[in-house]
Amino acid sequence: MVGIYFSGTGNSKYAVELFCSEYNKDSRAYSIEDDEALTAIKESDLIVFAYPVQFSTIPKILRDYITDHKALWMNKKVFLIATMGLFSGDGAGILGRLLKKHGAKPVGGLHLKMPDSIADEKALKRPLQKNKELVKQAEQKIKESVNRLKAGNPTKEGMGPLYRLAGFFGQRAYFGHKTKAYSSKLKVDTDSCIGCGKCEKVCPMGNMAIKDKKAVSSDRCTMCYRCINICPNQALTLLGKRVVEQCGIEKYR
Ligand SMILES: Cc1cc2nc3c(=O)[nH]c(=O)nc-3n(C[C@H](O)[C@H](O)[C@H](O)COP(=O)(O)O)c2cc1C
Structure with missing residues (x-):
């Protein structure tokens, strides 16, 4: 198994590194920015992805990575970890569907509520103690999810039609356009x-x-x-x- 991630403030990196080390002490996680990631993907038949949800969808950089390397995903088993501040509906499912288009086989998904990375929106900020609790809870969920994957009964959070409806009507219908192109608004x-x-x-x-x-x-x-x-x-x-x-x-x- 190999972990592949994109991470802004470290939540997704932390999550997938823990997932990998709990699964097997020899498993490693690579950022999509790391050139070695492509070789690691080619050599593994199970890939665990982790990424931050953005408006209930995938960051543009990760979407482009998937489509730029579309030949790599054929017949790969993929497990999707979506990290989020609050809610994503089908944060895991949306990457699962994209990979499936390129021949991958999504086997499971995990949604992790973690500290919100949007530093310039007051409404999204929580007290330090609350964020620490969220990380502890995420660690616990990761351990449980690894055990289920090993037992052949993976968690399927964010996958399936009801989650998809929640992601669409909860966010994408109104904000999905924001991730269609790279932003010039910084x-x-x-x-x-x-x-x-x-x-x-x-x-x-x-x-x-x-x-x-x-x-x-x-x-x-x-x-x-x-x-x-x-x-x-x-x-x-x-x-x-x-x-x-x-x-x-x-x-x-
Ligand atoms: C542009 C942007 C949009 C986001 N949209 C959502 C969202 O729709 N739902 C949600 O729960 N969190 C949202 N978040 C919060 C992140 O998904 C969350 O904090 C994530 O764990 C950050 O992971 P990272 O540290 O790996 O980048 C958003 C963050 C950013 C920067």
């Missing part, structure tokens, strides 16, 4: 930006650059929130107007 507060270049380093899309000692963003943002959560001067925003709380899994473990 904003830089040039008064606060100190031009340190951290955003440029962490961006998985090459969307950030430093020009004249200030960060500038382009139109290729996959909304992972890495840069917003790491900016030392809270100079970046995307969905909201002001950074409320910067997050990262290391704060909540």
